[in-house]
């Protein structure tokens with residue numbers, strides 16, 4: 001069901017452009033307001049020539065197609081898009097509290113309550129996506145935003161695919177990739193469970209579990225599931241068990257997302273509203 005916003009042909013002069021919200025690989029994101037409705041949005045501007053050079057136009061088309069049909073409180077809405085001679089513009093929901101990774105950098109690592117609250121809301125968003133045969137494949141702090149009430153929003157579905165056409169292309173950091181993607185063998189929705197485990201680890205320890213100086217070392221640590229838990233005070237053992245059940249090499253043996261939501265560590269620590277109130 002597409003809304004009026006999806007049908008309308010938008011153009012740049014429908015918007016008052018505000019401050020830049022940050023720079024991504026292919027362009028900038030701006031704070032913007034739609035003039036008629038006064039609705040606040042984020043406008044992501046991508047340069048066509050850069051998209052062409054990197055041959056990602058098809059990936060962007062798929063991203064727009066996928067994200068515009070997803071409706072979930074923890075998935076950043078894509079209201080529509082338009083383009084002109086040189087640029088493509090994505091009209092996105094505005095996340096008032098910005099990028100999660102900056103928050104993680106500021107406080108080094110999150111409390112168990114905060115980590116579990118975020119992991120639970122991500123699990124619910126991924127269950128929703130998997131129910132629509134969409135796997136994200138790129139769950140990492142840089143792709144997570146925080147809404148005005150502190151709720152988590154997954155943005156940047158650049159690497160998501162419909163499960164029938166599983167592409168095995170590689171990208172960016174290896175840290176979050178599960179063994180089957182690093183070995184570029186067949187993969188399924190369980191890749192997102194692995195990445196969620198990596199993310200949970202990074203929320204709690206401040207670094208991803210298989211981080212290493214060289215790509216080749218990260219690669220080997222992932223393949224061998226070389227998982228170490230540095231001594232960190234106030235981490236309940238329940239968490240370590242949860243993590244160990246998500247970071248399993250055999251994708252069919254990973255803790256399913258709906259089981260994760262019933263896991264004692266999540267139940268005891270995650271705020272049921274999905275919002276971390278501090």
Ligand SMILES: COCCOc1ccc2cc1OCC(=O)N(C)CCCNCc1c[nH]c3ncnc(c13)N2
Nearest residue numbers: 021022023024029042093094095098099155156157
């Ligand atoms: C192909 O692209 C697909 C869509 O990708 C994005 C959609 C929205 C985004 C960011 C997206 O990709 C990552 C990216 O461009 N950066 C890391 C730089 C800007 C960081 N945003 C900061 C930000 C603050 N409040 C926000 N409210 C909504 N969206 C935001 C932001 N950013």
